[in-house]
Structure formats: structure tokens, C-alpha cells
Amino acid sequence: MTMYPRLAITLGDPAGIGPEVILKALTDPTVLDRCQITVVGTRQVLRRTYDRLAAITSLADPNSLDLLEVPTEDSEWEWGRGNRASGGASFAYLSAALDRTLAGEFHGIVTGPIAKSLWKAAGFEYPGQTEVLAKRAGVERFGMLFAARSPHNGWMLRTLLATTHIPLSQVSPVLTPELLALKLDLFVECLQRDFGIDRPRIAISGLNPHSGEEGQLGTEERDWLIPWLEDERSHRPSVQLDGPVPPDTLWVKPGQAWYASTQQGTNPFFDCVADGYLAMYHDQGLIPVKLMAFDRAVNTTIGLPFIRTSPDHGTAFDIAGRGIADATSMKSAIALAAQLSERRLRVKNSASS
Numbered sequence: 001m002t003m004y005p006r007l008a009i010t011l012g013d014p015a016g017i018g019p020e021v022i023l024k025a026l027t028d029p030t031v032l033d034r035c036q037i038t039v040v041g042t043r044q045v046l047r048r049t050y051d052r053l054a055a056i057t058s059l060a061d062p063n064s065l066d067l068l069e070v071p072t073e074d075s076e077w078e079w080g081r082g083n084r085a086s087g088g089a090s091f092a093y094l095s096a097a098l099d100r101t102l103a104g105e106f107h108g109i110v111t112g113p114i115a116k117s118l119w120k121a122a123g124f125e126y127p128g129q130t131e132v133l134a135k136r137a138g139v140e141r142f143g144m145l146f147a148a149r150s151p152h153n154g155w156m157l158r159t160l161l162a163t164t165h166i167p168l169s170q171v172s173p174v175l176t177p178e179l180l181a182l183k184l185d186l187f188v189e190c191l192q193r194d195f196g197i198d199r200p201r202i203a204i205s206g207l208n209p210h211s212g213e214e215g216q217l218g219t220e221e222r223d224w225l226i227p228w229l230e231d232e233r234s235h236r237p238s239v240q241l242d243g244p245v246p247p248d249t250l251w252v253k254p255g256q257a258w259y260a261s262t263q264q265g266t267n268p269f270f271d272c273v274a275d276g277y278l279a280m281y282h283d284q285g286l287i288p289v290k291l292m293a294f295d296r297a298v299n300t301t302i303g304l305p306f307i308r309t310s311p312d313h314g315t316a317f318d319i320a321g322r323g324i325a326d327a328t329s330m331k332s333a334i335a336l337a338a339q340l341s342e343r344r345l346r347v348k349n350s351a352s353s
């Protein structure tokens with residue numbers, strides 16, 4: 001029997017493209033037929049978006065949606081010009097969705113994009129939505145994973161970031177064997193539990209050019225990354241660990257697989273690709289993801305007791321209110337949240353029956 005998960009979708013910053021891509025995504029029957037959706041935000045924001053854009057692009061009518069109305073103190077903002085009011089509203093939407101999810105009302109949350117600087121302006125000192133979700137869920141082990149399915153052949157690129165929203169100068173001091181072991185644990189758990197890959201292959205990036213070239217171009221690989229990986233290999237027999245692969249070439253094979261015009265199983269590129277890629281820092285992982293899949297990649301927070309996904313893009317203030325935002329990444333985020341929540345529901349129900 002098919003079980004339809006209940007998903008909350010937060011509008012994100014009302015001055016950005018979040019409301020537009022949500023109303024666009026909710027016109028697609030393939031998005032709607034696998035889950036029950038409640039939009040979390042304010043009717044006034046949805047109405048304003050609809051009234052401005054419905055004449056030039058196809059949008060769901062806000063009256064047709066199930067809406068959880070979230071009171072906000074101030075609604076003085078303009079398209080493309082977020083301010084502390086729009087930042088505060090986007091925080092309130094996320095909080096309301098979290099309250100209801102933690103109370104068991106939703107199986108997953110799909111978040112619209114927020115502007116981190118405007119959270120700060122509104123007095124909320126978090127680096128991003130990921131950290132709020134983890135804190136409110138009471139979770140200390142969590143990770144930022146980007147998943148994207150190739151439109152050419154269905155292959156899925158999955159990239160976990162070992163470090164996320166920190167300055168580049170802090171990456172090396174923050175990276176430790178303990179942190180990488182934690183991220184690897186999470187990655188393996190996620191690939192097995194959520195993606196059904198029992199014996200995953202994971203490729204791990206080096207940090208330095210040429211993975212340090214025997215210590216000539218950086219010493220982290222020689223000093224601890226290579227020994228740590230060897231140790232991990234010896235006590236994880238059910239996982240294939242590749243690396244540390246020089247970061248400039250790690251993405252060549254997934255790039256070939258992404259663009260291959262034939263299906264997995266008939267193309268030798270697929271024999272070389274991993275089920276998951278572990279990048280050492282934000283842009284090392286996200287530059288290749290966004291080059292290949294900016295229009296469709298999904299950001300998902302792993303380690304939470306519920307599913308959370310989000311489009312890979314931000315608020316795009318430069319195009320907000322013009323009707324030209326591409327909703328494919330939002331559609332993919334809803335579809336992935338539905339797929340992962342349904343899988344968890346199925347497993348839970350079969351365990352209890």
C-alpha cells in the first residue's frame with residue numbers, strides 16, 4: 001500500500017524567489033501526487049506573488065493550497081530588497097514548520113531559500129537553516145548533502161560537505177580525523193538507510209592540490225588524512241573508500257557519468273563512479289555540483305529525525321518578482337523529500353506490523 005508523507009514547505013525570504021518557485025512547483029501534478037503538502041508562510045505573500053506574476057507564468061492559485069498561516073510582525077519589504085522584516089518572516093516560517101514537525105504533524109520539511117545576512121539583521125545568529133534544524137531537533141551529528149539526478153541517464157550524484165559555512169582560513173584547523181569519521185558515519189548511514197545502498201562506495205577528496213604531493217604542496221594528507229583513511233578501510237569492510245583523490249580530478253568521472261547519454265550498466269563510466277563524494281569544504285563540493293546540476297540539485301540535511309530538503313539556490317534577489325525563476329530545483333527538493341519520507345514511513349510501518 002502506498003503511504004503519502006505529509007510535507008511542510010516554508011516560503012523562505014518573501015522578498016526573494018522562494019514564493020514564486022513554490023507556486024510554480026505546485027502546478028506540477030508529478031510533484032503533488034506523492035505527498036500531502038502544507039505551505040508554511042503568509043497568505044498575503046502568496047497573494048502578492050500570484051497577483052503580480054500569474055499573468056506571465058503558470059502558478060498555483062494560493063486559494064487552492066493548504067496553508068499554515070504564520071503571523072509576522074512586519075510586512076514592509078519590496079521584491080529583490082530583503083530587509084530585517086523579510087529576514088524575520090523567513091525565520092518565523094521555519095520555526096513554525098519545525099514546531100509542527102517535531103510534534104509529529106509532518107514527516108518532512110522543504111525549505112524555501114533565506115538570506116543569512118537578513119537573519120542576522122533580524123537578530124537571529126545562525127549560519128543557516130541547517131544549524132537551526134539541528135539545534136531544534138537536539139542533534140549534534142548532522143551533515144549537508146547535495147543530491148542531483150542526471151536528466152541524461154538517471155544517475156545520482158551525492159556530495160557531502162565535511163565543513164560548511166566557515167571561512168576558508170578555518171577549514172584546515174576545523175578538519176580533523178574525528179570530524180571526518182563523524183561525517184563518514186553519517187554518509188554511510190544515509191546511503192544505506194535512505195538510498196538503500198547496502199555496500200556503498202564513497203570517494204574522499206584531498207584538501208591540497210595533488211592531495212599534497214607527498215607533503216610538498218600541503219601536509220594534511222601525509223600527516224593524518226591518508227593514515228585515517230587506511231584505518232577506516234580496515235574497520236569498514238562493507239564500505240569501499242577511495243582516496244584521498246586529488247580534488248582537481250575527483251569530479252572528472254562523476255562529470256562524465258552525469259553527461260553520459262547511455263544508461264547505467266551499459267557505460268563503462270559508471271563502473272568508476274562512487275555512490276557518494278565527500279568534499280572537504282563548501283566550494284570544493286558545490287562548484288562541481290552547481291556546474292553540473294544548478295537547475296536541479298537538492299540540499300538535504302542528514303542526521304535529523306525527519307527529512308529536510310531545500311533547492312540548491314539562494315534567494316536570487318536580482319531576479320525576484322520577474323517571473324523568470326526556474327522551479328526545477330524546488331520540484332526536485334519536494335520530490336526527494338517525498339521519496340525519502342515515504343521510504344522511512346514504509347520501513348517504520350513494516351517494522352511495527
Ligand SMILES: NC(=O)C1=CN([C@@H]2O[C@H](COP(=O)(O)OP(=O)(O)OC[C@H]3O[C@@H](n4cnc5c(N)ncnc54)[C@H](O)[C@@H]3O)[C@@H](O)[C@H]2O)C=CC1
Nearest residue numbers: 112113114115116117310312313314315316318319325326
Ligand atoms: N538554502 C538556502 O536558504 C540558501 C540561501 N542562500 C542565500 O541566498 C542569498 C543569495 O545568494 P547567492 O550567492 O546570490 O546565490 P543565489 O543562488 O541566490 O543566486 C546566484 C545566481 O543564480 C541565479 N539563480 C538562483 N536561483 C535561480 C533560479 N531558481 N532560477 C534562475 N536563476 C537563479 C540568481 O539570479 C543569481 O544570478 C544569500 O543571502 C545566501 O545566504 C544561498 C544558498 C542556499
Ligand SMILES: NCC(=O)COP(=O)(O)O
Nearest residue numbers: 127128129130131299310
Ligand atoms: N550553500 C548551501 C547553503 O547555504 C545551505 O544553507 P541552509 O540550508 O543551511 O540554509
